[in-house]
Amino acid sequence: MTTPPRWGIASTGKIAASMVTALHALPDAEITAVGSRSQASADEFASTHGIARAWGSYDELFADPDVDIVYVASPHSHHREMTIAALDAGQHVLCEKAFAVNAAEAREMVDAARRNDRFLMEAMWTWFIPAVVELRDRIAAGSIGRLLTIEAAFGIRVDVPDGRHRRPDLAGGALLDVGIYPLTFACFLTGEHPTDVRAYGQLTPDGVDETFAGVASFPSGPLATFQASIGALSGHGARIVGTDGRVEVDAPFWHTAGFTIHRDGAEPERVALPNSGLAHEAAHAMARVRAGHRESDVIDLATTLRTMELLDDVRAQLGVVYPSES
Ligand SMILES: NC(=O)c1ccc[n+]([C@@H]2O[C@H](COP(=O)([O-])OP(=O)(O)OC[C@H]3O[C@@H](n4cnc5c(N)ncnc54)[C@H](OP(=O)(O)O)[C@@H]3O)[C@@H](O)[C@H]2O)c1
Known part of the structure; x- marks a missing residue:
């Protein structure tokens, strides 16, 4: 029996698989469930990685009472929606980089963490290597x-x-x-x-x-x-x-x-x-949650917001505007 937080994996893509491998190598990490847009993909991922529960929608993963922390590993365009849904359901979140599409989205995600009194962290693994x-x-x-x-x-x-x-x-x-x-x-x-x-x-x-x-x-x-x-x-x-x-x-x-x-x-x-690899940031996130913290002290939410502002600045200079922004 491990000490919570128990993990839910939100997506069945490449980095989700790498994170599951990293978590399996940590003696005190437990993965309870995986969620996907499709039941077939969730089932396949769960069977490949030895995960007990496979949800065919993200909403079902976020409603799972045996998931304490969700690892959001979708495309950047979907980080905001999935992170806020998990936080509003009472789960903690480790969200892949880039944390959001832009700083405005990132602020909404931080607000959701504070509103729900949940842990939120950007999964920038480099800072833990x-x-x-x-x-x-x-x-x-x-x-x-x-x-x-x-x-x-x-x-x-x-x-x-x-x-x-x-x-x-x-x-x-x-x-x-x-x-x-x-x-x-x-x-x-x-x-x-x-x-x-x-x-x-x-x-x-x-x-x-x-x-x-x-x-x-x-x-x-x-x-x-x-x-x-x-x-x-x-x-x-x-x-x-x-x-x-x-x-x-x-x-x-x-x-x-x-x-x-x-x-x-x-x-x-x-x-x-x-x-x-990814195990360092995952271990850090678990330790922070166990200690009752609501953010990382290595990559805190103010740092993540400044990163998103920097990315916005660079992207404006490059002339890239995403459809969700126009
Ligand atoms: N830390 C690292 O080293 C690292 C490395 C690579 C990527 N990343 C980051 O991790 C995130 C995912 O990257 P990835 O390379 O794992 O991507 P990927 O292989 O394309 O997987 C993304 C997954 O997101 C889910 N998804 C949800 N909504 C989607 C949509 N509308 N269209 C497509 N997929 C959707 C899909 O899973 P379902 O079909 O199960 O819903 C898909 O398998 C990105 O933020 C990326 O920057 C981090």
């Missing part, structure tokens, strides 16, 4: 001197016809899917939000951002350069440069297992840490 946390701490401790630049890229090639990445109605595009990582990586490492951001991009014929690049400047001085694409595979490492050296972060930077610190006149220092 041990090597990323260690990297931030080393930089803050001055290991490469004064921080000057952070470079990161996340490009993938996604050509799936009618897949969510390229569909405006599902809030597709590079920014919400992959571009959020290089942007928020710099926020995490600096502990700040940019004072200014400039971005340029190319859109698909359907009007979502296929590729973009830009620069953000942070209050304490550092500049972050970022690139993202759903049209081409890029390198996935990151480089952080300071006045006394630089750090080369192993690919993929957003869930890296290690990095190398190069200091002038010294042997490179290698840092590597165990990495359990």
